[in-house]
Amino acid sequence: MNLRSILFYAFFAIVGLTAISAQSKASVNITGRVLEKNGNLPIEFATVLIADKTTKKPISGTTSLENGTFSLTTNKDNFYIEISFIGFRKKVFNTYQISNGKVDLGDIHLEEDAESLNEVVVRAEKSQTVFKLDKRVFNVGKDLSSTGASALEVLNNVPSVNVNIEGQISLRGSQGVQILINGKPSILSDQGANALGTLTADIIDRVEVITNPSAKYDAEGTSGIINIVLKKDERKGLNGSVSLNVGNPNSNSVGVSLNKRTEKFNLFSQLGIGRRTFPNDFISQNTDLVNNTFLNTTGVSEKNETFYNLILGTDYHINSSSVITLSGNYTYEVEDENSNNQFSFYQNDVLEQGWTRTELTEATNPKWQYELQYKKDFKSHEDHDLLFSALGSFFGKDQTSDFEDVTTLGTRDNFNQHTSTDFKEARYTFKLDYTYPFADKYVLELGSQYILNDVSNDFQVGTFDNGNLVLDPNLTNVFDFNQNVLGIYSTFGYEGDKWGLKGGLRLENTNLKTLLRTTNENNNRNYTNLFPSAHASYKVSDDVSLQAGYSMRIYRPRLWDLNPFFNIRNNFNISTGNPNLLPEFTDSYEITSIIKAGKADFNLGVYYRYTTDVIEDVTTFENGVSTSFPINAGTSSTTGIEFNTKYSPFKWGSLTADFNWSGFQRKGSYEGTSLDVDGNRWSSRVTTKFKLPASIDLEITGNYRSKFRTIQGTQNDNLFANLGIRKKIFKGKVVANLAVRDLFASRVFESTTSQPNFSLYSRRQRGRFVTFGLSYAFGKGEAVEYSGRRRF
Template identity: 55%
Template sequence: MRSLLFSLYFLISFCGLSQEQQTIIKGRVLEQETNMPVPYATVVLMDAKQNQAISGTTTDEDGKFTVEASVSGGYLQISFMGFKTLTFKELDFSKKETDLGTLYLEQDTEALDEVVVRAEVSTTQFKLDRKVFNVGQDIASTGVSALEVLNNVPSVNVNIEGQVSLRGNSGVQILIDGKPSVLADESSNALGTITADMIDRIEVITNPSAKYEAEGTAGILNIILKKEEKKGLNGSISLNTGIPDNHSVGVSLNRRTEKFNLFTQLGGGYRSLPRDNTSENRNLETGISVLSEGTEYRNEAFFNITLGTDYHINDLNVLTLSGNFAYEVEDQPSHTYFSSYQDTILESEWNRKEVTDATNPKWQYELNYKKEFKNNEEHTLLFSALGSFFGKAQESEFNNITTLGSAVNPDQQTETEFQQADYTFKLDYTNPLSEGFTLETGVQYVINDVGNDYEVRELDGENWVVDPNLTNNFEYNQKVLGLYGTGAYEKDKWGLKLGLRVEHTNLHTLLTNTKEDNKQTYTDYFPTVHSSYKFNDDFSVQLGYSKRIFRPRLWDLNPFFNFRNNYNIRVGNPDLQPEYSHSYELTGIFKLGKATLNSSIFYLYTTDVVERVSIFQDNVTLTTPENVGTNNAIGFELNGKYSPLDWLSFNGDFNFNYFQRDGDFEGQSFDFNGQRFSGRLTGKLGLPADVDVEVSGQFESDYKTIQGDNSGFVFMDLGLRKKILKGKVVVNLAINDVFESRIFESIISNTNTYNFNHSKRGRFFTLGLSYGFGKGEAMTYSGRRR
């Protein structure tokens, strides 16, 4: 394409020139430091008198070039981003052919530094069926995990419990490099092993095309990880420390040769994540209340390594083999204070202490084969096979110490053996049949095999006795076969993409203790439509529709889930059915001088909505997921960026949706209307001496739930960066949740009961230092998870 543009440009230039002797100039361009070829370097033959281009080309994969022109004089310029421009003024145009031999480009450290500066701020791009959030080196990302990065992405919110929602809807499918991954499993907290420096971009797909599996009623978040391919040896090293404990070291290395690209990332450290909790369960009929207040900790030592290689068999075939291994050792002490009241009279008090130890091994391996066809580089066949495993071996002991009144609860022990194995096989074929029309088709087969062996023991005198009512072994096996086809027509102004996906699901769960067997088999059709029209360079619109599904996961189906606070227990529902959604969206993209503005109007209709319903009995709140009716939501979203000055920029987004719920559960009506909105504003200020300051503020409104209300909140993050040695060394300081105002608070109130829950993580300080070598850029690595 670049050669074609050069040819058109110089063809016009030739119209005004007289015929001269035909001259051929050729040579080869290498890097001075590594002796590696420089592909796609710009080679231009310039007119010395008028100082304008006469002819030009780009170097090939081996760094070779050939320039032809009919001239009697001039000079040659060779340039490439990040290198000093090479100029030849003494050329002999009397010869028909001149071979300049091997030429060397010298690295321009100042130019490289400028490139890094331009890439520091995260930006959002709009494509036919998705928004692409390019992850920059925002200061607020210092020492944070993928969850915190997601919380900076427009349309995405992550609460302090780590639950990810898209436009207020928690039915989100999270992918890694376009595929399901154990690292994207929210329930295992594995997103913490992915850190900000490892992420290249995040694709927000609110209306996915049929190419993607239909899981996730809210849409898809696709996390694309970095895989450096700069030739030679490149890398970076980082150190981080923080309060509360957040200490880590990270290394990223890449070695590229003609045939192989070897890449690795590894890190390790220790972190402590305290969380303050307060709750109240009140029986309005009997006047009995149980209050609890305490702090939970998650102290964790961790290690993570990614290793892989690309083998370029030839120009058209690439084989990739990669693997990831992570290991965590957890210590989760907690101390909760309980008090029981009859009306306003204090009747009893006791402390509940928890000591929990756990080991969490995680690994993943993947084989990819990509074939390109000679007629078009976008004509491809891609096969991938992925396997992953997540395990948890956990033991807990709960001791209850009565300080007032009679003993209420016995001491307890729990033991968990959890294993999850996932396998994904994909075959995708893409064929650009013409310049504007592209056909895609493929097949995917996903196997999820999970087992959770859970045992509860109570102290009876001096003996620990197994409680059969709380002990279970739950097995979960799901297989999904998907077939899809899409056709897309896209020109400069107008584009249209149609698709259909068919998925067959086979789900089997078994509670081995009671022999409760649940089998579900169903086939679904998922059509998709996407269209775009560009009115001019400053205004374009997009239109999309998709049908999606949310399949209940293990944690939704397992009858036993949480036993930490035995007055607030979460359990699963093995009879839970999938929910379905129909999503419609209209987006406008505007450019207004130094500002860009993107706005969307969307409508989401969801059936068999999965909601967590709380049942209050004997002062215990039991929360379980249920299918409760339908949800109609219409919303408006606004994203923008404004850079009034070179050293000042603002990014912001606002999301509003109005919803109507219809449904009932066990004779209770859940019909109600509500609204929810959120916003984020980030300002970046560039100061002298390579110092940057970043301030980010975010707010969440309160909103109604099917049984009560969740409170709103406002919080702020602050960051400071200093660059040393032209960006090769970077020092970062970040303060997350400056005013400790980021909370989760819910109230469930009816005529008979009242339930209140409040949680807070608190303020986090992180200091980071990183160094980049070769062509590697200084990064910000940390293992902080939440």
């Protein structure tokens, strides 16, 4: 008999003896019902554990059903029973009565553990940043000042990220950032502040800041990637919440969130309706230094939005390792905006002309998005998985604006203007990712992504002549934008006890076509690029770690960068796109240290970016009219230092601080004029949180953005504060929130453009926002600060 036969018979002998031994032991069935001591209500999903009395190792376990009952069986005879549920004191049964092979524990009453529950709530509410090999993860807690807030306010709380009053997002001072939703490109990230504002704080689970993305990620975004990951509740049973918000200016809404989870299905839905208002006060000044003329504009505007939104989706768990998700979102918005501008024209310091310009804009915006996703988890490793997703979305805008100019001084003619916009954008994203861990410490990633973007913008501008609209052929056209990007990637990583290494390569092909139909101007480009990435980490000790990273990035000009249509809200300060823009490329390097010292965590990093064909806005001036548009201005190099810390000296208080400084050198020219500029900028944020008596939480955040030079002028500094107060009622099932954003109404955005022949000044402010919210949760849901704002 050979060795293989001996091992074969020995194996089956052992299995047979084990089976006989198991059958010889009488099984014991354990039953009971778990209830709350106060109220005698059943507790669903309480954990029931059987463990060995000697080794303390678990033997078997289960969870209680909806009525609180449970049942499980064991062949062991030396065990104890432990029953627990979050927020309650656990119960342990070391002695019990076995009768006819059964242990009936009867009704088991768990007593609420106030101290434990409070600790859990505190941990759940505090936002925190976790550092990983190639990204930082900002876990979004229920920050008090986020009540009634959108994703833009959430991003303003994330280290390294800044959002200005126009909703423009910058990462480490650069606006070349790619915004993803759940790891995929979205129409929301292309439509500016209005679109991204449809995401509300309560549905955001975390924000991933990836300053040096690996090759797994889309190469778009020269300063990095911000990935907004949305929540999806999968607690079993029926869960949900109802929320009401009121605010000044208008932030009024009602929202309902429902979730039902069974063994196979997870059904989720959200419904919201409401109205919100955005006021805006502004001043602009145009000075013609050659002709000694001066135009002053002061104005106020108010934008109102009524919105309706619905989210429906389901997860179907095919088996324990495979799940398929189908979801859809629909949003419908009705907008109206009115403004009143006062114009004063001076010649040689003498007021010669005066007029008012009023605006009434109306728009409807339908949006929808649908996604099919399949995920397969392989049993060989918890991170071994395959993910496929197909995402489709649509954004439309049907908008009309009427402008009326009325002369109050001088001989300027009165006139009326009319504009109309018919905008349609469709986007489709197909994504396949495969992750294969092997040999304990190695990981191979492979994948591909194909994005198709199709846009049409029909824009008309006309003036009324004797009641008839006469279109301006220089400002009326149809702009078509079609961009398809195909990417494939591979990464290989190693993570040991001390060292972590990861390298990757991504290939992307871009096919871009733009067309101005009326004038038949087109711009077609097709280019292929390789994007390498490399990351390393070293664990000096349990409290000190080092990370280093490199990646090559691209910023492709987006629709609004290329769209040549004018914004004529103010005929003397016009902005437009440039259909001839080229993409910019960036090489990005960084080294970061992560230090834990007692009750404080520190993060100190240095970074360097070098960008070619950098895209910058320039302004030209002619006949008193300034026109701003983007160009490829040359090269830019940026060196920066970043510091983050969190200090929690007491259970009742914590402090979080962020600081970022960068120095930059930009070299370039436009039409023979040098655009070279050297400068630096810095920003800081400090947040303090306090737990007050009577279960009241208080949060205060201060923000400062320094003054810095632009290629043609300066952007002034900015200082503002936010305040939040929360009170939990009825054991946290009801939450009352008060949020004040821009507490002292000090968030003012000022910029100047200084050139030899002209100078420009602009000042804008939105003012203080106050919101009060109530939220009630039922089932196993949590009360949330749901603003019910538009969602996509």
